[in-house]
Amino acid sequence: MKIDNDGAATGKFRMVRHLLGLLCKPSGRWSLGALLVVGFGAGIIFWGGFNTALEVTNTEAFCLSCHEMEQNVYREYRGTIHDTNRSGVRATCPDCHVPKPWFYKIKRKIQASNEVLHKVLGTIDTREKFEAKRLELAKHEWTRMKETDSRECRNCHSFSSFDLSRQQKRAQIRHDEALEEGKTCIDCHKGVAHKLPKGAFDAERELNETWNAAHKK
């Protein structure tokens, strides 16, 4: 019995070795041109397929296919300025939560595999569990925004394009201050599209203090 198993194992091992050998050996039958053309064509199809699949995971509909998203953050987002407004220009989930530049987007997507794991584990599958974990999750997003100078906000709201004279008086003053002090959007604009977690303001001050201590002289 044991001998039989060993025999099968060596057989499989040989097959793998044979395949590996095929990959390493130069092709004797196909011309380099044919290989290049076929490789190039297949490359376009695979890369296109990869990008299409990636874009599918970058839609509001995909985010909402998880009930954790639909029943918590999405319902709070409904009716906020980024969901519905006078001109109908919207910012949906990925506009704020997934970076646009390719490298950072892929990095974020790889991090998101951890979120898939917690979806399977059911870490926040009830409202109570979500609220209990909410401050931690919010802090992750606030820190990410702070580290990138609110890059995702600035895809639409760039400081240099602000026309302060068309803002409310109070907004003018505060934005002018923020510009001079080198502040970033998320420093003040928290809970814009979602409700805030319990203890949000203490966490905010703590975050700002540790950040200023580490980054400003």
Place this chain on the structure above:
Amino acid sequence: MKSKIMAIAVALGLALGLGMGSATVSAEDLKGLRGQAVNSPDKAPEVYKVQDGVRHERAYRQQPPLVPHATDKYEIDLKVNQCLRCHEWPYSDQEKAPKISDLHYIDRNGVRQDNVNGNRYVCTQCHVPQVDAKPLVENKFQPAVTNR
């Protein structure tokens, strides 16, 4: 017994008849404050803009100060109160926002606390923004200061 029932029936009949006779006011004659026939659905109210950056004077001594900005986006619930982010001491100094009066820190036993008391926690119950709407009917109210 029979005559009693008859009497009640006659009285009822008379009452109903009289009631119908006197109900001559038709719905068209009645005027509602909204300038619409009372039996037709109200037209949608106009949407007014919140007065932002306007200083609202108090009309009488005990009046809760009015809010010179929109408040509808600010979350006030068991978890957070976004008004306190700017209006609670010491943050009110940094944000240059009016400080909440100390009276809001006294609990129902008269003891001063360090947090806004629960029965004063829902700011917008008393402090409200104003819109640029005109009164529906003439109003002769005068602020207390003008009579001094």
